[in-house]
């Protein structure tokens with residue numbers, strides 16, 4: 028079968044990049060294999076687990092069911108892009124450490140990125156709403172308890188509130 | 194300053210929240226060759242022929258091997274220590290690829306190609322012709338005369354049958370006035386569902402084969418690959434990077450031997466074998482489904498006169514961990530509620546289904562569902578208060594198991610139950626919920642559990658540790674009990690810092706990536722033995738290192754060693770408490786001294802000849818919507834006595850994860866097999882219902898810290914225990930809410946609908962028996 032390749036130009040973690048990809052390639056594979064973004068994990072490759080989540084124009088997507096060529100002109104953010112200019116952790120990454128929300132770590136990048144998307148809305152969510160917003164990710168290690176705690180903590184921090192005031 | 198007992202952050206957290214932690218696939222060359230396995234489409238039969246002519250023509254295909262090409266060597270896969278006694282060796286019943294296929298998904302052929310697309314196309318283009326045989330999916334049916342035989346060495350399909358006989362059951366049941374409670378319970382096949390699928394890659398190096406694998410047990414896999422390929426074990430090198438969960442599935446040799454074989458077939462080029470999620474469900478390992486029969490003969494005062502147990506464990510097509518799983522469950526029976534007259538039998542039976550192996554809890558979640566459901570059912574039949582019954586009959590303080598010599602030193606069962614009851618207002622709620630009417634009802638249930646920490650005396654227990662002093666006074670630490678997400682490396686760092694006398698656990702650099710060429714020999718991550726077993730080796734080795742450091746300190750300070758101590762990274766003169774020297778300065782001197790240069794290291798093996806009971810219980814509160822046949826867990830609390838906590842925050846997190854797995858086991862998870870074809874019906878994460886953030890209440894974990902006397906750091910099992918009591922606690926809560934005994938898992942709407950109809954809670958318009 029004839030293979031077809033195409034050049035894709037997009038912005039990855041704040042930098043304009045381009046590369047040539049097989050048109051059948053997923054965004055996951057392009058990010059992992061051509062850009063070394065090892066934070067983009069594969070747990071199912073059919074959009075069921077959320078491990079491959081990246082933000083595309085600020086919206087969380089399962090990159091395994093997103094074609095690499097669709098990235099044309101988009102802004103893609105992976106976990107690697109959350110670090111500050113001197114390698115500082117973002118608030119949500121730090122909260123995952125402090126709240127013991129990391130175990131095997133395989134679901135962690137995806138959860139952090141969806142957490143980041145939630146936090147960027149600047150809204151105050153109830154526990155039930157947070158549970159719903161995070162429900163696209165599977166984790167077999169944590170029971171989600173500390174992940175929810177970490178996201179909630181930063182949500183209150185950023186809004187300058189405490190859970191009691193809300 | 195002690196590090197043990199503090200909730201310090203994980204040593205690997207930084208790597209994991211930045212995405213730079215390297216898992217197997219992250220280390221593999223993106224241009225590695227890709228392997229695909231061609232799987233049996235029938236449940237049982239013989240491969241007559243494999244036609245690879247079309248597949249070979251596909252561009253990018255490098256090599257195809259079939260079941261007719263592989264060496265005729267049968268090998269075992271269980272992640273057990275090898276036994277030098279033949280009678281205790283694991284059953285060797287599979288080849289790299291099989292001509293006699295025994296389940297849908299069995300390995301028939303393999304393709305190596307330049308990329309995934311070519312590999313997948315070639316796998317589809319291979320034509321396999323079968324001679325089908327009758328198949329059997331149920332263990333009890335498989336034991337009947339005339340049932341299809343899977344392995345000719347086991348003509349009745351019984352891989353193993355073991356028994357426990359205590360007292361005289363037959364005579365004891367003659368006692369007048371006994372009430373007999375006779376019930377069956379059933380638990381389904383479930384899968385581990387670690388989020389990283391099994392993956393490995395292999396390449397040649399010198400005259401050896403190197404395999405990088407997502408495994409819990411690198412040293413064991415080295416041996417099994419050697420056995421499977423007929424290679425001297427030293428010619429195999431296994432590297433284990435970070436792994437994305439294992440839960441027992443990766444406590445088995447999965448595709449490492451096949452991958453190594455394929456690499457050798459292509460001249461040692463790098464070959465990657467990445468198992469897709471759908472195949473992970475079917476062709477890795479699953480948790481044993483079991484049918485469990487309990488007959489209890491009870492006196493009206495609520496004491497057991499005699500008890501009988503039969504357990505039928507569905508092994509699937511190959512032996513893997515085999516009988517040890519159901520045997521562990523059976524072993525808990527006489528210990529948990531001691532009774533003078535017991536007859537117990539357990540059978541592990543081959544069937545034409547996915548292979549069952551180790552999974553978090555190793556036979557105990559199955560057993561606890563049956564045992565603790567039964568406790569509740571007995572009390573209901575007799576009109577007894579089930580909590581009082583448990584307090585009265587459960588393993589008492591001072592109980593010692595004759596075989597393992599484990600002892601209940603502190604009355605932990607009752608302590609855990611007391612705490613759980615107090616925390617949940619159990620007694621009041623249980624009474625208040627007992628007689629509800631209406632469509633939505635609440636209920637509360639309790640279940641204690643039994644667990645053994647490690648595997649002594651059933652098999653070998655040991656751990657080796659190596660410590661190396663660095664120039665700056667920090668140390669490197671290696672043990673073979675692997676980090677698999679549970680936080681072992683962090684606990685090891687905390688322990689080592691305290692034993693050696695370092696200020697912080699961050700002064701200990703744990704070598705997380707294990708390599709059988711480098712890491713001292715050890716058995717890996719399984720049972721719930723990591724902190725217990727590795728703890729001994731860490732303590733012993735730390736003391737040796739410390740002793741060597743103090744020797745050198747004595748030399749440098751010209752003080753007698755007995756007046757010196759190493760505390761918080763400083764050499765202290767104990768007679769006046771004066772700090773004489775920093776460890777960092779001592780270390781630099783030792784490395785570079787022109788008079789006495791020495792590299793201070795320590796290495797030792799500790800063979801563990803003890804084991805420890807781990808205890809706990811779960812209380813669940815539920816809301817049952819009867820017309821919808823739906824259960825919502827509104828509160829869940831686990832109490833554990835796992836001894837002294839090394840890291841309370843990580844311990845709590847570990848419990849949350851186990852509870853979550855328990856919720857799935859109770860309410861939603863089940864790998865279904867089509868009775869007509871033997872094919873798995875829901876082998877994907879959409880149709881197989883793992884619980885999500887939406888299915889959980891706030892999870893509560895609490896501890897009773899009774900320092901385990903046999904342990905190096907007072908600690909014992911916690912990894913697996915949290916999963917064990919959850920399903921029966923939820924089941925007993927449903928019983929409290931509705932008065933309906935649900936005796937099979939998962940308690941999903943299908944099962945509840947049937948049961949609620951049978952009990953007349955809802956009217957089934959379609960069936961007469963209702």
Ligand code: FES
Nearest residue numbers: 070072074077091
């Ligand atoms: S790998 Fe993309 S959702 Fe699972």
Ligand code: FES
Nearest residue numbers: 131134166167168
């Ligand atoms: S931490 Fe292991 S899957 Fe979430």
